[in-house]
Amino acid sequence: MATKGEATRAAILDQALAAASRLGLEALSIGHLAREVGMSKSGLFAHFHSKEQLQLEVLEEAVARFVDTVIAPALKEARGEPRVRALFDRWLEWEQAPFLPGGCVFIATANELDDRPGPVRDRLVAYQRDWIEALATAARLGVGEGHFREDLDGEQLAYDLYAIILAFHHFSRLMRDPRAEARARRAFSDLMGACRRPT
Amino acid sequence: MATKGEATRAAILDQALAAASRLGLEALSIGHLAREVGMSKSGLFAHFHSKEQLQLEVLEEAVARFVDTVIAPALKEARGEPRVRALFDRWLEWEQAPFLPGGCVFIATANELDDRPGPVRDRLVAYQRDWIEALATAARLGVGEGHFREDLDGEQLAYDLYAIILAFHHFSRLMRDPRAEARARRAFSDLMGACRRPT
DNA sequence: ACAGTATACGAACGGTCGTGCTATTTTCTC
């Protein structure tokens, strides 16, 4: 286990993830990143053999952390509304995680990649698809549990949840609106209200 | 039209707006843009005296078109729900306007500017603030007209509307989801349903 | 038609980018 290499590699990815959160994956600069980590450009470059590979590994790292901080904890909650609520709460936490100074790295990256074909885009889209599917599944379980209306459209709920989070990102990151989180939570609770089965 | 200069200037801005829609304002490259328009880099540069100025003028152009295609027509609709509906419909049209091949240029730019201070960011934020305020005002008029609940929060509705559009951008541009528009319209009609005064 | 100006061009600058090489240093293994 070549420990030293993996250690610096982890340090690089950590720094790169933070940078990608603020500026996006595309704007990652190897020279700038090397200066931040405190090593030479070529030394850093040797770990990944291309910038694209670096981007892919940053993406992978982000996904691993997303699973840890959002998905895994939420799966411990009871099926149905509690789990959906946990997914949303954790997602909102993720948006403000200390290692993501610029907010969700997927959102930050999405816009700059939506017209740039390539492996990085492909990976991102695949991950997003999985995540949306996970949201829809959690929503459908809520119907099975009797928490939600029988005619609830799981994919539509996934869309609505994503909408709330995207707006939170927009209002808090761009507009610096301090009421962004309150608005997001309000929107979520209204949405839950509309999903419950009529009494 | 004063002459040749303004004509090419308009052609440049037109091309630049399309490019910014796809890749963002930051990713605009003067050399690349010049090649697309069919002129020399320095010739193009002479029109705007810095890249930042070019970005600002592209932003200005986008705002002018947004007013023309979204705001102005909607203001002709009756106050209240019809106007809110018109604003939303036109906004969705705007997202798919032919001169915006990458979707709404404001959204495309928002993410790359949210951690880049400067005049361009400042202008964008100011415009966004105006737009959100306009949405909130339109919502409040709906209360006065008796279309919406008395306790409706205009700013919250503006947030919710923005959320739907942002999600549409995400699902259609990144995910290439053909059901994105249907989802957006469904979300909007659900939202309107929740805003109407209880009968 | 001519003068004067607006417009465009080409070349060059300093800078940063990603990416190869080749040494050299550091770390790990026996």
Added chain:
DNA sequence: GAGAAAATAGCACGACCGTTCGTATACTGT
């Protein structure tokens, strides 16, 4: 502690970036 292997540094490259400048061409008003 010696030798192998991994990790890092140094340097150079071609490409592209925004920007400047001097010059040539095209237009405009008279």
